[in-house]
Amino acid sequence: MTTVLAIETSCDETAVAIVNNRQVLSSIIASQIPVHQQYGGVVPEVASRAHLETINDAIAQAMDQAQLDWDKIDAIAATCAPGLVGALLVGLTAAKTLAILHNKPFLGVHHLEGHIYATYLSEPTLDPPFLSLLVSGGHTSLIYVKECGNYETLGETRDDAAGEAFDKVARLLKLGYPGGPVIDKLAQTGDPQAFALPEGKVSLAGGGYHRYDGSFSGLKTAVLRLVQQLEKDGDSLPIEDIAASFQATVAKALTKRAIACALDYGLDTIAVGGGVAANSGLRQHLQTAVSANNLRVLFPPLKFCTDNAAMIACAAADHLSRGHTSSLTLGVESRLNLSQVMKLYS
Numbered sequence: 006m007t008t009v010l011a012i013e014t015s016c017d018e019t020a021v022a023i024v025n026n027r028q029v030l031s032s033i034i035a036s037q038i039p040v041h042q043q044y045g046g047v048v049p050e051v052a053s054r055a056h057l058e059t060i061n062d063a064i065a066q067a068m069d070q071a072q073l074d075w076d077k078i079d080a081i082a083a084t085c086a087p088g089l090v091g092a093l094l095v096g097l098t099a100a101k102t103l104a105i106l107h108n109k110p111f112l113g114v115h116h117l118e119g120h121i122y123a124t125y126l127s128e129p130t131l132d133p134p135f136l137s138l139l140v141s142g143g144h145t146s147l148i149y150v151k152e153c154g155n156y157e158t159l160g161e162t163r164d165d166a167a168g169e170a171f172d173k174v175a176r177l178l179k180l181g182y183p184g185g186p187v188i189d190k191l192a193q194t195g196d197p198q199a200f201a202l203p204e205g206k207v208s209l210a211g212g213g214y215h216r217y218d219g220s221f222s223g224l225k226t227a228v229l230r231l232v233q234q235l236e237k238d239g240d241s242l243p244i245e246d247i248a249a250s251f252q253a254t255v256a257k258a259l260t261k262r263a264i265a266c267a268l269d270y271g272l273d274t275i276a277v278g279g280g281v282a283a284n285s286g287l288r289q290h291l292q293t294a295v296s297a298n299n300l301r302v303l304f305p306p307l308k309f310c311t312d313n314a315a316m317i318a319c320a321a322a323d324h325l326s327r328g329h330t331s332s333l334t335l336g337v338e339s340r341l342n343l344s345q346v347m348k349l350y351s
Protein backbone atom coordinates (compact mmCIF):
# COMPACT_ATOMS: atom_id res chain seq x y z
CA MET A 6 0.00 0.00 0.00
CA THR A 7 1.43 3.31 -1.08
CA THR A 8 0.19 6.66 0.20
CA VAL A 9 1.23 9.74 -1.77
CA LEU A 10 0.59 13.45 -1.28
CA ALA A 11 0.61 15.21 -4.65
CA ILE A 12 0.48 18.81 -5.80
CA GLU A 13 -0.86 19.99 -9.17
CA THR A 14 -0.27 23.60 -10.28
CA SER A 15 0.33 23.30 -14.04
CA CYS A 16 -2.39 25.78 -15.05
CA ASP A 17 -5.23 27.48 -13.17
CA GLU A 18 -6.12 25.06 -10.36
CA THR A 19 -4.13 24.87 -7.12
CA ALA A 20 -4.72 21.25 -6.18
CA VAL A 21 -3.42 18.98 -3.43
CA ALA A 22 -4.53 15.40 -2.82
CA ILE A 23 -3.62 12.33 -0.82
CA VAL A 24 -4.20 8.97 -2.45
CA ASN A 25 -3.65 5.46 -1.19
CA ASN A 26 -2.83 3.55 -4.40
CA ARG A 27 -6.06 4.21 -6.29
CA GLN A 28 -8.23 5.32 -3.39
CA VAL A 29 -8.63 9.06 -2.78
CA LEU A 30 -8.20 10.03 0.89
CA SER A 31 -8.47 13.77 0.28
CA SER A 32 -8.67 16.12 -2.68
CA ILE A 33 -8.53 19.90 -2.51
CA ILE A 34 -9.03 21.92 -5.71
CA ALA A 35 -8.80 25.69 -5.35
CA SER A 36 -9.91 27.02 -8.71
CA GLN A 37 -8.54 30.30 -10.04
CA ILE A 38 -11.23 30.54 -12.73
CA PRO A 39 -12.85 33.67 -11.20
CA VAL A 40 -9.43 35.37 -11.13
CA HIS A 41 -8.83 34.73 -14.85
CA GLN A 42 -12.41 35.25 -16.05
CA GLN A 43 -11.99 39.03 -16.28
CA TYR A 44 -9.15 38.51 -18.81
CA GLY A 45 -11.04 35.90 -20.89
CA GLY A 46 -8.34 33.27 -20.33
CA VAL A 47 -5.47 32.20 -18.10
CA VAL A 48 -2.80 34.87 -17.47
CA PRO A 49 0.41 32.96 -16.57
CA GLU A 50 1.90 35.50 -14.15
CA VAL A 51 -1.42 35.91 -12.33
CA ALA A 52 -1.69 32.11 -12.10
CA SER A 53 1.78 31.74 -10.50
CA ARG A 54 1.00 34.40 -7.93
CA ALA A 55 -2.37 32.87 -7.05
CA HIS A 56 -0.76 29.40 -6.64
CA LEU A 57 1.78 30.93 -4.27
CA GLU A 58 -0.96 32.50 -2.16
CA THR A 59 -3.06 29.32 -1.99
CA ILE A 60 -0.62 26.41 -1.87
CA ASN A 61 0.09 26.30 1.89
CA ASP A 62 -3.60 26.37 2.81
CA ALA A 63 -4.39 23.69 0.24
CA ILE A 64 -1.68 21.39 1.68
CA ALA A 65 -2.98 21.92 5.23
CA GLN A 66 -6.58 21.23 4.11
CA ALA A 67 -5.56 18.02 2.29
CA MET A 68 -3.77 16.72 5.41
CA ASP A 69 -6.77 17.69 7.52
CA GLN A 70 -9.31 16.02 5.25
CA ALA A 71 -7.30 12.77 5.10
CA GLN A 72 -6.74 12.85 8.87
CA LEU A 73 -3.22 11.54 8.49
CA ASP A 74 0.09 12.33 10.15
CA TRP A 75 3.17 12.89 8.01
CA ASP A 76 4.61 9.53 9.04
CA LYS A 77 1.77 7.82 7.11
CA ILE A 78 2.78 9.54 3.83
CA ASP A 79 5.20 7.45 1.75
CA ALA A 80 6.16 10.06 -0.85
CA ILE A 81 5.54 13.59 -2.10
CA ALA A 82 4.82 14.25 -5.77
CA ALA A 83 4.14 17.22 -8.03
CA THR A 84 3.34 17.84 -11.67
CA CYS A 85 6.58 18.97 -13.32
CA ALA A 86 5.59 19.05 -17.03
CA PRO A 87 4.01 20.11 -19.31
CA GLY A 88 2.36 23.39 -18.30
CA LEU A 89 2.99 27.02 -17.43
CA VAL A 90 6.57 27.22 -16.18
CA GLY A 91 6.00 29.72 -13.35
CA ALA A 92 2.88 27.89 -12.19
CA LEU A 93 4.60 24.47 -12.26
CA LEU A 94 7.54 25.87 -10.27
CA VAL A 95 5.31 26.78 -7.32
CA GLY A 96 3.97 23.23 -6.92
CA LEU A 97 7.29 21.54 -7.62
CA THR A 98 9.17 23.70 -5.11
CA ALA A 99 6.52 23.12 -2.45
CA ALA A 100 6.70 19.34 -3.03
CA LYS A 101 10.51 19.25 -2.88
CA THR A 102 10.46 21.31 0.32
CA LEU A 103 7.98 18.90 1.95
CA ALA A 104 10.06 15.91 0.78
CA ILE A 105 13.22 17.35 2.36
CA LEU A 106 11.43 18.48 5.52
CA HIS A 107 9.75 15.13 6.16
CA ASN A 108 12.51 12.99 4.66
CA LYS A 109 10.31 11.36 1.98
CA PRO A 110 11.00 10.26 -1.58
CA PHE A 111 10.04 12.84 -4.23
CA LEU A 112 8.45 12.20 -7.64
CA GLY A 113 7.83 14.54 -10.56
CA VAL A 114 4.77 13.55 -12.61
CA HIS A 115 3.84 14.20 -16.24
CA HIS A 116 0.50 16.03 -16.30
CA LEU A 117 -0.92 13.90 -19.14
CA GLU A 118 0.05 10.67 -17.42
CA GLY A 119 -1.99 12.06 -14.52
CA HIS A 120 -5.03 12.54 -16.79
CA ILE A 121 -4.65 8.91 -17.94
CA TYR A 122 -4.53 7.78 -14.30
CA ALA A 123 -7.74 9.66 -13.44
CA THR A 124 -9.70 6.73 -14.89
CA TYR A 125 -8.17 4.38 -12.28
CA LEU A 126 -9.82 6.46 -9.54
CA SER A 127 -13.23 5.13 -10.60
CA GLU A 128 -11.96 1.86 -12.14
CA PRO A 129 -9.25 0.62 -9.76
CA THR A 130 -9.17 -2.81 -11.42
CA LEU A 131 -8.41 -1.42 -14.90
CA ASP A 132 -5.10 -2.64 -16.30
CA PRO A 133 -3.23 -1.76 -19.51
CA PRO A 134 -3.24 -2.20 -22.41
CA PHE A 135 -6.00 0.24 -23.32
CA LEU A 136 -6.53 3.30 -25.49
CA SER A 137 -6.61 6.69 -23.81
CA LEU A 138 -8.50 9.52 -25.48
CA LEU A 139 -6.98 12.57 -23.84
CA VAL A 140 -8.98 15.72 -24.45
CA SER A 141 -8.03 18.80 -22.43
CA GLY A 142 -7.49 22.52 -22.88
CA GLY A 143 -3.96 21.96 -24.16
CA HIS A 144 -4.01 18.47 -25.67
CA THR A 145 -6.05 16.15 -27.87
CA SER A 146 -4.38 12.77 -28.27
CA LEU A 147 -5.04 9.10 -28.78
CA ILE A 148 -2.55 7.23 -26.65
CA TYR A 149 -1.73 3.53 -26.58
CA VAL A 150 -1.25 2.85 -22.84
CA LYS A 151 1.11 -0.14 -22.64
CA GLU A 152 2.08 -0.01 -18.98
CA CYS A 153 3.02 2.51 -16.27
CA GLY A 154 5.44 4.95 -17.94
CA ASN A 155 5.14 3.38 -21.42
CA TYR A 156 2.96 5.35 -23.85
CA GLU A 157 2.75 5.66 -27.60
CA THR A 158 0.87 8.59 -29.13
CA LEU A 159 -1.08 7.27 -32.13
CA GLY A 160 -3.06 10.36 -33.06
CA GLU A 161 -3.34 14.02 -32.16
CA THR A 162 -4.69 17.37 -33.24
CA ARG A 163 -2.64 19.26 -35.79
CA ASP A 164 -3.63 22.63 -34.31
CA ASP A 165 -6.14 23.55 -31.57
CA ALA A 166 -6.89 21.16 -28.72
CA ALA A 167 -10.53 20.13 -28.19
CA GLY A 168 -10.89 22.21 -25.00
CA GLU A 169 -9.22 25.15 -26.72
CA ALA A 170 -11.83 24.90 -29.52
CA PHE A 171 -14.63 25.01 -26.90
CA ASP A 172 -12.97 28.03 -25.24
CA LYS A 173 -12.45 29.90 -28.54
CA VAL A 174 -15.99 29.25 -29.80
CA ALA A 175 -17.38 30.37 -26.42
CA ARG A 176 -15.33 33.55 -26.66
CA LEU A 177 -16.67 34.41 -30.11
CA LEU A 178 -20.20 33.73 -28.86
CA LYS A 179 -19.37 36.02 -25.89
CA LEU A 180 -20.06 33.26 -23.37
CA GLY A 181 -17.02 33.82 -21.14
CA TYR A 182 -14.25 31.51 -19.88
CA PRO A 183 -13.95 28.53 -19.63
CA GLY A 184 -16.09 27.70 -22.65
CA GLY A 185 -16.65 23.95 -22.29
CA PRO A 186 -19.16 23.86 -19.42
CA VAL A 187 -21.31 26.74 -20.77
CA ILE A 188 -21.44 25.35 -24.33
CA ASP A 189 -22.28 21.91 -22.87
CA LYS A 190 -25.20 23.46 -20.96
CA LEU A 191 -26.55 25.52 -23.87
CA ALA A 192 -26.25 22.54 -26.23
CA GLN A 193 -28.79 20.59 -24.12
CA THR A 194 -31.62 22.74 -25.51
CA GLY A 195 -30.23 23.26 -29.03
CA ASP A 196 -30.62 21.33 -32.28
CA PRO A 197 -27.35 19.50 -33.07
CA GLN A 198 -28.33 19.28 -36.72
CA ALA A 199 -29.19 22.95 -37.17
CA PHE A 200 -25.86 23.76 -38.87
CA ALA A 201 -23.50 21.53 -40.85
CA LEU A 202 -19.93 22.15 -39.69
CA PRO A 203 -16.60 20.61 -40.83
CA GLU A 204 -15.22 17.70 -38.79
CA GLY A 205 -11.59 18.73 -39.34
CA LYS A 206 -10.23 15.83 -41.36
CA VAL A 207 -6.51 15.86 -42.14
CA SER A 208 -5.66 15.05 -45.78
CA LEU A 209 -2.93 12.54 -46.57
CA ALA A 210 -0.35 13.26 -49.29
CA GLY A 211 -1.30 10.10 -51.20
CA GLY A 212 -5.05 10.81 -51.01
CA GLY A 213 -7.68 10.06 -48.36
CA TYR A 214 -7.65 11.23 -44.77
CA HIS A 215 -5.60 10.52 -41.65
CA ARG A 216 -7.47 7.97 -39.52
CA TYR A 217 -6.42 9.29 -36.10
CA ASP A 218 -5.18 12.87 -36.50
CA GLY A 219 -7.61 15.76 -36.68
CA SER A 220 -7.78 19.55 -36.79
CA PHE A 221 -10.09 21.93 -34.93
CA SER A 222 -9.01 25.31 -36.27
CA GLY A 223 -11.18 24.99 -39.42
CA LEU A 224 -14.21 24.18 -37.28
CA LYS A 225 -13.62 27.25 -35.13
CA THR A 226 -13.31 29.41 -38.28
CA ALA A 227 -16.51 27.87 -39.69
CA VAL A 228 -18.38 28.87 -36.52
CA LEU A 229 -16.94 32.40 -36.81
CA ARG A 230 -18.11 32.68 -40.46
CA LEU A 231 -21.54 31.34 -39.49
CA VAL A 232 -21.90 33.93 -36.72
CA GLN A 233 -20.72 36.72 -39.06
CA GLN A 234 -23.23 35.64 -41.73
CA LEU A 235 -26.12 35.44 -39.27
CA GLU A 236 -25.23 38.88 -37.87
CA LYS A 237 -24.99 40.33 -41.41
CA ASP A 238 -28.42 38.94 -42.22
CA GLY A 239 -29.70 40.74 -39.11
CA ASP A 240 -30.83 37.48 -37.50
CA SER A 241 -30.67 37.07 -33.74
CA LEU A 242 -28.07 34.42 -32.92
CA PRO A 243 -29.54 30.97 -32.23
CA ILE A 244 -26.86 30.40 -29.57
CA GLU A 245 -28.25 27.05 -28.38
CA ASP A 246 -28.36 25.62 -31.93
CA ILE A 247 -24.82 26.84 -32.68
CA ALA A 248 -23.56 25.35 -29.38
CA ALA A 249 -25.33 22.03 -30.06
CA SER A 250 -24.10 21.81 -33.67
CA PHE A 251 -20.52 22.64 -32.68
CA GLN A 252 -20.51 20.19 -29.76
CA ALA A 253 -21.98 17.38 -31.86
CA THR A 254 -19.34 17.95 -34.56
CA VAL A 255 -16.49 17.75 -32.03
CA ALA A 256 -18.02 14.68 -30.37
CA LYS A 257 -18.55 12.93 -33.71
CA ALA A 258 -15.01 13.65 -34.92
CA LEU A 259 -13.35 12.48 -31.67
CA THR A 260 -15.55 9.38 -31.45
CA LYS A 261 -14.87 8.31 -35.05
CA ARG A 262 -11.10 8.55 -34.60
CA ALA A 263 -11.05 6.85 -31.19
CA ILE A 264 -13.15 3.91 -32.43
CA ALA A 265 -11.01 3.48 -35.58
CA CYS A 266 -7.85 3.52 -33.47
CA ALA A 267 -9.15 1.05 -30.86
CA LEU A 268 -10.31 -1.39 -33.56
CA ASP A 269 -7.08 -1.10 -35.61
CA TYR A 270 -4.91 -1.80 -32.54
CA GLY A 271 -7.17 -4.48 -31.04
CA LEU A 272 -7.77 -2.50 -27.83
CA ASP A 273 -11.18 -3.19 -26.31
CA THR A 274 -11.22 -0.33 -23.77
CA ILE A 275 -11.19 3.41 -24.39
CA ALA A 276 -10.45 5.48 -21.26
CA VAL A 277 -11.25 9.16 -21.69
CA GLY A 278 -9.41 11.84 -19.73
CA GLY A 279 -9.00 15.63 -19.52
CA GLY A 280 -11.49 18.45 -19.08
CA VAL A 281 -13.47 17.65 -22.24
CA ALA A 282 -14.14 14.13 -20.87
CA ALA A 283 -16.80 15.93 -18.80
CA ASN A 284 -18.69 16.84 -21.98
CA SER A 285 -22.14 15.25 -22.14
CA GLY A 286 -22.24 15.18 -25.97
CA LEU A 287 -18.90 13.35 -26.18
CA ARG A 288 -20.01 10.90 -23.49
CA GLN A 289 -23.22 10.09 -25.39
CA HIS A 290 -21.53 9.69 -28.78
CA LEU A 291 -18.81 7.44 -27.37
CA GLN A 292 -21.29 5.30 -25.40
CA THR A 293 -23.38 4.65 -28.50
CA ALA A 294 -20.37 3.93 -30.70
CA VAL A 295 -18.64 1.53 -28.28
CA SER A 296 -21.85 -0.48 -27.86
CA ALA A 297 -22.13 -0.84 -31.64
CA ASN A 298 -18.51 -2.05 -31.86
CA ASN A 299 -18.32 -4.35 -28.83
CA LEU A 300 -15.87 -2.07 -27.05
CA ARG A 301 -16.16 -0.31 -23.70
CA VAL A 302 -15.56 3.28 -22.70
CA LEU A 303 -14.58 4.50 -19.23
CA PHE A 304 -14.75 8.02 -17.87
CA PRO A 305 -13.22 9.40 -14.68
CA PRO A 306 -15.62 10.84 -12.09
CA LEU A 307 -16.63 14.33 -13.27
CA LYS A 308 -14.55 16.11 -10.58
CA PHE A 309 -11.42 14.24 -11.76
CA CYS A 310 -11.86 15.03 -15.48
CA THR A 311 -10.56 18.59 -15.10
CA ASP A 312 -7.25 19.32 -13.38
CA ASN A 313 -6.84 17.81 -9.91
CA ALA A 314 -4.05 16.37 -7.78
CA ALA A 315 -5.64 12.97 -7.05
CA MET A 316 -4.78 11.80 -10.58
CA ILE A 317 -1.17 12.98 -10.07
CA ALA A 318 -0.91 11.14 -6.73
CA CYS A 319 -2.38 8.00 -8.33
CA ALA A 320 0.27 8.04 -11.09
CA ALA A 321 3.04 8.74 -8.56
CA ALA A 322 1.91 5.84 -6.34
CA ASP A 323 2.17 3.44 -9.29
CA HIS A 324 5.67 4.69 -10.17
CA LEU A 325 6.78 4.50 -6.54
CA SER A 326 5.55 0.91 -6.25
CA ARG A 327 7.87 0.11 -9.18
CA GLY A 328 10.80 1.72 -7.37
CA HIS A 329 10.78 4.92 -9.45
CA THR A 330 11.73 8.17 -7.70
CA SER A 331 12.91 11.54 -9.02
CA SER A 332 16.02 13.54 -8.23
CA LEU A 333 15.59 16.69 -6.16
CA THR A 334 17.38 18.49 -9.01
CA LEU A 335 14.46 17.73 -11.38
CA GLY A 336 13.20 20.93 -13.02
CA VAL A 337 9.96 21.96 -14.74
CA GLU A 338 9.37 21.81 -18.51
CA SER A 339 6.70 23.65 -20.45
CA ARG A 340 6.63 20.84 -23.02
CA LEU A 341 7.49 17.19 -22.63
CA ASN A 342 6.34 14.37 -24.87
CA LEU A 343 4.53 11.58 -23.06
CA SER A 344 7.03 9.09 -24.54
CA GLN A 345 9.68 10.80 -22.35
CA VAL A 346 7.97 10.09 -19.00
CA MET A 347 10.65 7.70 -17.77
CA LYS A 348 13.32 10.39 -17.99
CA LEU A 349 11.72 11.90 -14.87
CA TYR A 350 12.78 8.89 -12.77
CA SER A 351 15.98 7.19 -11.74
Ligand code: KG4
Binds near residue numbers: 141285
Ligand atom coordinates in the same frame (compact mmCIF):
# COMPACT_ATOMS: atom_id res chain seq x y z
O1 KG4 B 1 -7.90 19.11 -18.23
P1 KG4 B 1 -8.21 20.52 -18.00
O2 KG4 B 1 -8.82 20.94 -16.68
O3 KG4 B 1 -6.95 21.43 -18.17
C1 KG4 B 1 -5.93 21.18 -19.09
O4 KG4 B 1 -5.04 20.33 -18.78
O5 KG4 B 1 -6.01 21.80 -20.17
O6 KG4 B 1 -9.17 20.98 -19.20
C2 KG4 B 1 -9.71 22.26 -19.29
C3 KG4 B 1 -10.53 22.33 -20.56
C4 KG4 B 1 -11.05 23.73 -20.89
O7 KG4 B 1 -10.73 24.03 -22.23
C5 KG4 B 1 -12.56 23.62 -20.66
O8 KG4 B 1 -13.30 24.46 -21.50
C6 KG4 B 1 -12.79 22.16 -21.00
O9 KG4 B 1 -11.68 21.47 -20.47
N1 KG4 B 1 -14.03 21.62 -20.39
C7 KG4 B 1 -15.07 21.16 -21.12
C8 KG4 B 1 -16.10 20.81 -20.20
N2 KG4 B 1 -15.61 21.05 -18.93
C9 KG4 B 1 -14.35 21.55 -19.08
N3 KG4 B 1 -15.24 21.05 -22.45
C10 KG4 B 1 -16.42 20.58 -22.89
N4 KG4 B 1 -17.46 20.23 -22.08
C11 KG4 B 1 -17.33 20.32 -20.73
N5 KG4 B 1 -18.35 19.97 -19.94
Ligand code: ZN
Binds near residue numbers: 141142280311312
Ligand atom coordinates in the same frame (compact mmCIF):
# COMPACT_ATOMS: atom_id res chain seq x y z
ZN1 ZN C 1 -5.10 19.02 -17.51
